[in-house]
Amino acid sequence: MLLSEIATRLGLEHIGPDREILGVNTLESAAESELSFLVNPKYVKALESTNAGAVLLSSEHAPLVESALLSNNVYMDLARVVSLFAKSQGDFAGHSPLAFIHETASVHEDATVYPFAFVGSKAVVGADSVVFPGCYVGERSSVGEGCLLYPNAVLMADTTLGDRCILQPGAVLGGDGFGFAQTPVGHMKIPQIGRVDLGDDVEVGANSSIDRAALDLTQVGSGTKVDSLVQIGHNVRIGEHCLVVAGSGIGGSTRIGDGVVIGGQAGIKDNITIGDGCMIGAQSGVNNDLSAGSKVTYTPMMEIGTYLRVGASLPRLPDLLKRVRRLEREIEQLRTTENGENNG
Known part of the structure; x- marks a missing residue:
């Protein structure tokens, strides 16, 4: 599409000659038919050598290029631009006769169910949702509107997704929590009979696991994004618009507030409370409550200013x-x- 058309669709200012844009690429690799971007000012010198037909950038760097889209939030607008060119996964539509859909399930006519997917009894799949091959939607589970369940994603019984949720390949929701009673003859399994509930616009990364509650509810709030290879234990409650980065583990019954950022490979103890807006650095070991707005890092964790002074010494x-x-x-x-x- 034309650069001017992109500007109109996204409400951005366009300067310089209009160009036809076929895609988006980095400053180093972009061709004349592609749009590039400058998010980090440390790469500003790359503007001198890029072959990009136009660049998405802030107004202060506009004089350095011939054609540009001006943005006050380049990273956010980059996501919006890429969305215009992104091709959706898969090209099947409808309900495949090779899928198993239980007679008591309710699958919207506008939903897509690929071959070899399973939709159990009394399960619900909402309008415009897509269930890819190998997915399991267990009995009494509910998938909202516009959700994407990529191959081999699993919703065990009584799992609920809000609208526009995305489960990457291999994500497992509603598996049994890690609950065992120690006895003289070994570890006795405690039945896990609770549920998992995700709000709207939640994404769960590949091969991540969110355990069903022992008795009540494991919950992930709207807008929260969970990376790949994350373990969320039973009865955990995560607030809205949190980020949980790859390799992290959250112990059972822990409460996490809104807007919390958890760095990669962080380990969070069970039965503690993490306040709103906390930032937990990569590989941190969190073993006690954190008040709202805390910034911690390291193992054992410490206040980030202390950690920086320790590192400097x-x-x-x-x-x-x-x-x-x-x-x-x-x-x-x-x-x-x-x-x-x-x-x-």
Whole structure:
């Protein structure tokens, strides 16, 4: 489409010659028929050598290019631009006769169910949702409107998705929580009979797992995004618009507020509370409650300012150790001298 058309559709200002745009690419790889972008100012020198036909950038960098789309939030508008060119996965439509749809299930006529998908008894699949091959939608589960269940995503019984949710391949919702009672003869399994509930616009990454509650509810709030290979334990409650990055694990019954960011491979203890707006650094080990707005990192976790001071002091530790040992020897010599004088 024309650059001017993109500007009109997204409500952005267009400067310079109009160009036909066939796609989006990086400054380094873009061709004359492609739109590129400048999100991080440290790459501004790449504007001098790029072959891109136009660049999405902030107004302060506009004089450096011939054609541009001007944005006050380049990263957000980049997502909007890419959406114009993105091709959806799959090209099947309708309800495949090779899928199993239970006679008591309710699948909207505008939903798509691929071959070899399973939709169980009393399950619901809403309008414009897509269920790819290998997906399992368990009994009494509910899939809202406009959801995408990519291949091999699993909704065990009594799992609910809001509207426009995305489950990446291999995501498992509603598997049993890790509940066992220790007995003299071994570990006795505690039946997990609760539910999983996702709000609207939630995305769950590939091979992530959200366990069903032991008795009540495991919940993920609207707008929250869960990366790949994340484990969310039973009875966890996660608020709205949180980010949970790959490899993280959240212990059972923990409460997480709104707008929380959890870095990759962070481990969060069970039965604690994380306040609104907290930021937890990668590989942090969180073992106690965090008040709203806390910023922590490291294992064991510490306040981020403390962590930065600790990190800055690490290169000086060898010299500091030498100084301490020297001071210890001097103190010992003073004590010896003082004892000698007192005895004299």
